[in-house]
Amino acid sequence: MSTSNAEQNRLLKFLSCEALDLNLFRGQSKDFNTGQVYGGQVLGQAIKAAYQTIDEGRHIHSAHAYFLLRGDVNAPIIYEVDRSLDGGSFSSRRVVAIQHGRQIFHLSASFQKQEEGLEYSETWVPPFDVVEEALANGPSKDINFQAGYLDVCYVPNERIERNDTTQYWFKTKDSLPDDLALHHTVLAYISDMGPLQATIQPHDLNAPKLEDRKRQVLLATIDHAVWFHRPFRADDWLFYECRAQSTGNGRGLAYGRIYAQDGTLVASTSQEGLLRLRR
Known part of the structure; x- marks a missing residue:
């Protein structure tokens, strides 16, 4: 790891879970000035806890989560693994x-040993020139509440052909060890950024910028799924495309690649969440 990680990678330290007993773990919370625990934190820590009960050589291929209650940023979270x-x-x-004796989240996850099989993936080369242009212009000015942990480069709306889609490049600021389980945990953490933003895109909320439109709606994740297809590195640039599929009845659904x-294609996601106009 690089010298900036001499003590310990900041994101990995945040996502770590302390073993309290057999199948019982504790993770710490962080306040990102949103008033609640970031959903990706709970998802990432839950996967980290599950990995600590899995034999070496098996890796996660799917995770399905439900967010039940808002998390308290001032309290640790206990993870019980079955x-x-x-x-x-x-x-x-x-x-x-x-937290506080109440379930706030639950996760079902499946792990598999490496196998040979029929190989196929859709092929599409994402626009890396967006990153190259951004780097040439100096530090990113994109709004990113995860700026302490991640480098994020959003594709401008005028570069996106559809009006129901958000696209961005991302990587961790710090390098990560050569441990696929850690990269899975980090990608799960990041995967909560973007899908619900995409559900706002098709709607004219009288504000040109996405950040201004987000202030007009209440967004909260209800359920989230991730499928891991192939090995990858979360400390190298990855491209996340999120596309709205349906909105209505106070909810929005989006798929991500x-x-x-x-x-x-290294992973796919789906997410449904609350999408309510603020009164």
């Missing part, structure tokens, strides 16, 4: 996150 299955090829885990620079 070892649902350890089969010949797959392991299944259920993780419940608890995460690509490496060469166009390899």
Whole structure:
């Protein structure tokens, strides 16, 4: 790791879970000035806790989560892991996150050992020139509440062909160890950024900038899923495209795809959340 990580990678330290007992872990919260725990934090820490109960050589391939209650940024979170299955090829885990004696989140996750199989992926080369232009112009000026941990470069709306889509490049500021499980945890953490923003895009809320439109609506994640397709590095630039699928009845649904620079699809996401106009 680089010298900036001499003590410990800041994001990995934040996502770490302290083992309290068999199948019981504790993670710390952080206030990003949103008034509640960032959903990606709970998802990432829950996956980290589950990984600590999985045999070496098995890696997560899918995670399905429900966010039940707003998390308290001033209190730690307890993660209870249920070892649902350890089969010949797959392991299944259920993780419940608890604060103040109440469930705030639960996760179902599946892990698999490496296997040979039929290989196919849609191919599409994302616009890396957006990153190159941004780097040539100096430090990014994009609004990013995760700026302490992540480099983020949004694709301008005029470069996106559809009006229901958000696109951005991202990577961790600090380099990460060569441990795929850690990269999975970090990607899960990041994957909560973007899908609900995409559900705002099709609507004319009388504000030209996305950040101004976001202030007119109440957004909160209800459920979130991630599928991990291929190995990747979260400390190298990855491209996240989120596209709205449906909005109505106070909810919005979006799908996401995460690509490496060469166009390899490394992960897919889906997310449904509250999408309510503020009164």
